[in-house]
Amino acid sequence: xxxxxxxxxxxxxxxxxxxxxxxxxxxxxxxxxxxxxxxxxxxxxxxxxxxxxxxxxxxxxxxxxxxxxxxxxxxxxxxxxxxxxxxxxxxxxxxxxxxxxxxxxxxxxxxxxxxxxxxxxxxxxxxxxxxxxxxxxxxxxxxxxxxxxxxxxxxxxxxxxxxxxxxxxxxxxxxxxxxxxxxxxxxxxxxxxxxxxxxxxxxxxxxxxxxxxxxxxxxxxxxxxxxxxxxxxxxxxxxxxxxxxxxxxxxxxxxxxxxxxxxxxxxxxxxxxxxxxxxxxxxxxxxxxxxxxxxxxxxxxxxxxxxxxxxxxxxxxxxxxxxxxxxxxxxxxxxxxxxxxxxxxxxxxxxxxxxxxxxxxxxxxxxxxxxxxxxxxxxxxxxxxxxxxxxxxxxxxxxxxxxxxxxxxxxxxxxxxxxxxxxxxxxxxxxxxxxxxxx
Amino acid sequence: xxxxxxxxxxxxxxxxxxxxxxxxxxxxxxxxxxxxxxxxxxxxxxxxxxxxxxxxxxxxxxxxxxxxxxxxxxxxxxxxxxxxxxxxxxxxxxxxxxxxxxxxxxxxxxxxxxxxxxxxxxxxxxxxxxxxxxxxxxxxxxxxxxxxxxxxxxxxxxxxxxxxxxxxxxx
Numbered sequence: 381x382x383x384x385x386x387x388x389x390x391x392x393x394x395x396x397x398x399x400x401x402x403x404x405x406x407x408x409x410x411x412x413x414x415x416x417x418x419x420x421x422x423x424x425x426x427x428x429x430x431x432x433x434x435x436x437x438x439x440x441x442x443x444x445x446x447x448x449x450x451x452x453x454x455x456x457x458x459x460x461x462x463x464x465x466x467x468x469x470x471x472x473x474x475x476x477x478x479x480x481x482x483x484x485x486x487x488x489x490x491x492x493x494x495x496x497x498x499x500x501x502x503x504x505x506x507x508x509x510x511x512x513x514x515x516x517x518x519x520x521x522x523x524x525x526x527x528x529x530x531x532x533x534x535x536x537x538x539x540x541x542x543x544x545x546x547x548x549x550x551x552x553x554x555x556x557x558x559x560x561x562x563x564x565x566x567x568x569x570x571x572x573x574x575x576x577x578x579x580x581x582x583x584x585x586x587x588x589x590x591x592x593x594x595x596x597x598x599x600x601x602x603x604x605x606x607x608x609x610x611x612x613x614x615x616x617x618x619x620x621x622x623x624x625x626x627x628x629x630x631x632x633x634x635x636x637x638x639x640x641x642x643x644x645x646x647x648x649x650x651x652x653x654x655x656x657x658x659x660x661x662x663x664x665x666x667x668x669x670x671x672x673x674x675x676x677x678x679x680x681x682x683x684x685x686x687x688x689x690x691x692x693x694x695x696x697x698x699x700x701x702x703x704x705x706x707x708x709x710x711x712x713x714x715x716x717x718x719x720x721x722x723x724x725x726x727x728x729x730x731x732x733x734x735x736x737x738x739x740x741x742x743x744x745x746x747x748x749x750x751x752x753x754x755x756x757x758x759x760x761x762x763x764x765x766x767x768x769x770x771x772x773x774x775x776x777x778x779x780x781x782x783x784x785x786x787x788x789x790x791x792x793x794x795x796x797x798x799x800x801x802x803x804x805x806x807x808x809x810x811x812x813x814x815x816x817x818x819x
Numbered sequence: 820x821x822x823x824x825x826x827x828x829x830x831x832x833x834x835x836x837x838x839x840x841x842x843x844x845x846x847x848x849x850x851x852x853x854x855x856x857x858x859x860x861x862x863x864x865x866x867x868x869x870x871x872x873x874x875x876x877x878x879x880x881x882x883x884x885x886x887x888x889x890x891x892x893x894x895x896x897x898x899x900x901x902x903x904x905x906x907x908x909x910x911x912x913x914x915x916x917x918x919x920x921x922x923x924x925x926x927x928x929x930x931x932x933x934x935x936x937x938x939x940x941x942x943x944x945x946x947x948x949x950x951x952x953x954x955x956x957x958x959x960x961x962x963x964x965x966x967x968x969x970x971x972x973x974x975x976x977x978x979x980x981x982x983x984x985x986x987x988x989x990x
Contacts, residue, residue: 652939653935677928735925
């Protein structure tokens with residue numbers, strides 16, 4: 381377990397800022413439709429000694445990669461720099477950064493003492509010559525250097541966009557190897573950017589679709605270790621799993637936590653028919669939520685826990701429906717052409733991401749919760765299984781390629797539909813579940 | 820029809836080849852996808868009507884489905900009729916019916932669809948007199964395709980319910 385101490389930097393570099401006429405602080409308004417990424421400079425963080433040099437370099441590169449990876453920011457190459465930043469506390473030469481069109485500047489310093497690592501940083505609005513927010517310091521162990529870099533990036537992102545961030549977060553997924561007819565699957569967890577992959581199961585049984593708890597401490601997943609698909613809950617830190625007591629002799633799958641983490645909603649198959657059930661985790665008691673001869677699966681709670689969006693073929697083809705969290709009458713929300721599946725409610729509550737299959741292609745899309753304003757973000761032979769970043773800005777999903785050599789890869793895309801990119805994992809990857817921002 | 824015919828013929832061929840190679844499974848890996856999830860092992864000689872190999876190859880251990888469907892075709896009913904007769908004549912065996920889907924569809928939906936298919940086969944066998952407590956079902960959704968190309972020819976073979984025998988007299 382890696383823990384950090386965060387402290388405000390006081391009494392440093394609080395110089396009278398040059399007075400520029402300005403209309404307001406630097407702000408990237410994400411909902412205005414970002415076409416041109418915001419140019420920023422992040423000179424190498426200043427190491428306080430030889431032991432800190434590599435960490436300073438690596439942390440700076442992770443911060444730059446986090447920011448450019450959003451597609452919202454563009455890094456200005458160090459080759460263009462006029463000023464050198466050789467001391468964290470020296471006054472910033474704003475004119476030198478303006479001259480190369482940097483709108484934001486991130487400066488930092490790294491101190492290493494034994495296995496203790498301290499990172500300090502400041503974010504500057506170059507054109508107004510003012511600091512954006514206060515300098516901060518993160519202190520922890522050297523093994524946590526990547527997370528400290530992500531924490532710096534989270535601060536930079538939030539200060540410039542005014543929104544929550546997602547860099548210090550983890551993704552659970554299924555690591556895949558081997559051909560399609562003999563695929564080996566292992567449950568795995570990694571940083572959001574694909575670093576620090578850890579395997580949580582071996583490949584002796586098929587595992588499917590991990591789902592993070594709201595606080596990130598547990599994972600629900602489906603495994604065939606008994607020969608039948610059944611739901612397990614896994615303590616992430618201890619890597620200890622428990623079978624959930626669904627009903628004997630039945631298949632259960634597609635679980636998801638409620639927003640308070642105390643219950644789950646899942647699919648149970650009885651007599652060939654799939655319905656939705658809810659289980660209270662403390663008592664182990666399950667309650668039926670749907671009772672139709674149709675397939676009901678892929679449930680996901682609204683962030684306030686009052687409703688569930690799910691997939692059903694009660695109309696003849698798979699479509700999306702919303703019902704009260706305790707069951708009851710469901711309202712269909714998908715009405716476009718094609719088949720809809722795997723709906724996931726966004727953390728902001730305003731959108732539902734889904735998989736759509738139409739005319740031999742698969743898409744990841746989003747719609748409002750009443751089904752209006754459907755937008756398709758991707759298109760390929762097989763895209764499926766969206767998961768939201770903690771701030772509701774980015775969607776990660778599975779893309780599987782065609783044919784005998786087909787391979788599953790994780791991808792991410794901005795909800796604007798821009799910035800589609802693969803997430804690098806050691807083997808193939810599928811079924812991502814994006815966890816919360818870490819503390 | 821053609822598809823199934825080919826599978827059986829190919830099965831018989833590989834079984835013969837396997838005999839000369841002294842393959843202990845007797846089937847040379849015929850017709851199985853992976854990890855025993857596709858009825859990989861069927862013991863005995865395909866010419867012995869009481870053997871699982873005969874059940875697998877001569878009667879046919881699997882039925883195929885149309886896209887998104889779990890209704891049994893006339894041909895599927897014929898195969899299941901033969902399976903029912905065999906199971907009634909060989910009461911020491913029990914069976915697990917594995918339901919599968921092709922890769923067109925989400926993981927969750929396909930898991931549910933595979934369960935529907937396995938259940939349709941099970942219900943048919945029960946309607947022909949096989950005791951329900953001898954028949955369990957499992958769905959693999961799209962996790963265990965038997966053919967891995969991405970064309971309808973392969974997809975049609977992957978949309979299947981496979982009856983896998985186990986029993987005290989197996990072997």
